[in-house]
Amino acid sequence: MGWILVTLAFILCGIFLILHKNPFCQTSSVVADTCVAVDDWLQNPSANAPLSLQFLPCMDNETAQETLKATKQTSFYVINVVNKFIIEASNRDLPPDAGILYVNQSGPPVPLLCNPYYPDLTERDCSHAEVNFGNVAQEWRKHVCEVSDEGLCITQGRLTPKICDQMTVAVNISYSLYSSGEFLVQLGDCSFVLKTFSEINENYCPDLRRYSFWTYVGLRIVATSVMCATVLWMVYSRERRIRVFTKELTEQNHFP
Structure with missing residues (x-):
C-alpha cells in the first residue's frame, strides 16, 4: 500500500512539474508558457506572437x-x-x-x-x-x-x-x-480581448505560478515522506524478523 501511495504522489508531482516550471532547472511549463505568450501579445498585439488572434473576425x-x-x-x-x-x-x-x-x-x-x-x-x-x-x-x-x-x-x-x-x-x-x-x-x-488578457496577466498569472509551485512542493514532500516512511517500515520489519529469528534460535540452543 505504501508503494502505491508513493507512486501516485510522484505521478501527481510529474503532472504539476509539467504545469509549473521547475525552479532548479531551465524547463518550460504550461503555466509559464501561457503567461509569457499572453504578455508577449499584450506588448505587441499586431505581431506574429505565439498567441496570435488573427483568426478572430476583428473590424477596423x-x-x-x-x-x-x-x-x-x-x-x-x-x-x-x-x-x-x-x-x-x-x-x-x-x-x-x-x-x-x-x-x-x-x-x-x-x-x-x-x-x-x-x-x-x-x-x-x-x-x-x-x-x-x-x-x-x-x-x-x-x-x-x-x-x-x-x-x-x-x-x-x-x-x-x-x-x-x-x-x-x-x-x-x-x-x-x-x-x-x-x-x-x-x-x-477585439479590444475586449486585449482587456481580458490584461486582467488574466495581471490578476491570475502571478497567483497561478505561486499556487502551482506550492502544490508541486507539497506533493513532493508528501511523496518523499511516504517513501521514507515505507523504507523505515521495511527496515523495522526486517530488524524485527531478525530479532524474532534470533530469539527462536537462542531458545532452541538452550532447549535442545
Whole structure:
C-alpha cells in the first residue's frame, strides 16, 4: 500500500512539474508558457506572437465606430417614436372618432422619456420633466387605467396596460442599445480581448505560478515522506524478523 501511495504522489508531482516550471532547472511549463505568450501579445498585439488572434473576425476602427453610430441612431429613433406617441396621443384629450388613438384617456400627463442623445448623436442631459431608463416603467405605471372589454379606460389614466407594456418593450430595446453600444465596439474591434488578457496577466498569472509551485512542493514532500516512511517500515520489519529469528534460535540452543 505504501508503494502505491508513493507512486501516485510522484505521478501527481510529474503532472504539476509539467504545469509549473521547475525552479532548479531551465524547463518550460504550461503555466509559464501561457503567461509569457499572453504578455508577449499584450506588448505587441499586431505581431506574429505565439498567441496570435488573427483568426478572430476583428473590424477596423472605422467600421467599429459606424457600428456604434448605428446603435445610437436606433436608440435615438426608438425613444423619439415613443415620445411622439405620448405627445400626440396619450397626453391629448382626443375625441372618440380619433380611432385607435382614443382610449378615453384622462388625468395628469405622461412624462416623456429622456433621450440621451441630441439629433447629432452627442450626449445630452435629462430635463427635470423627463424620466430616465431607471424609473420610466414605474412612472408610466402611475398613469395606467383600468380598461373595459372594449379596451377603453374606465378609470383615470392615459395608458392602457397593453399600451404601457408595448412602450416598456420599446424602452428596453433602446436601453439595451444605449448601454451595450461601447461593448459592441469593443467586441467588434477585439479590444475586449486585449482587456481580458490584461486582467488574466495581471490578476491570475502571478497567483497561478505561486499556487502551482506550492502544490508541486507539497506533493513532493508528501511523496518523499511516504517513501521514507515505507523504507523505515521495511527496515523495522526486517530488524524485527531478525530479532524474532534470533530469539527462536537462542531458545532452541538452550532447549535442545
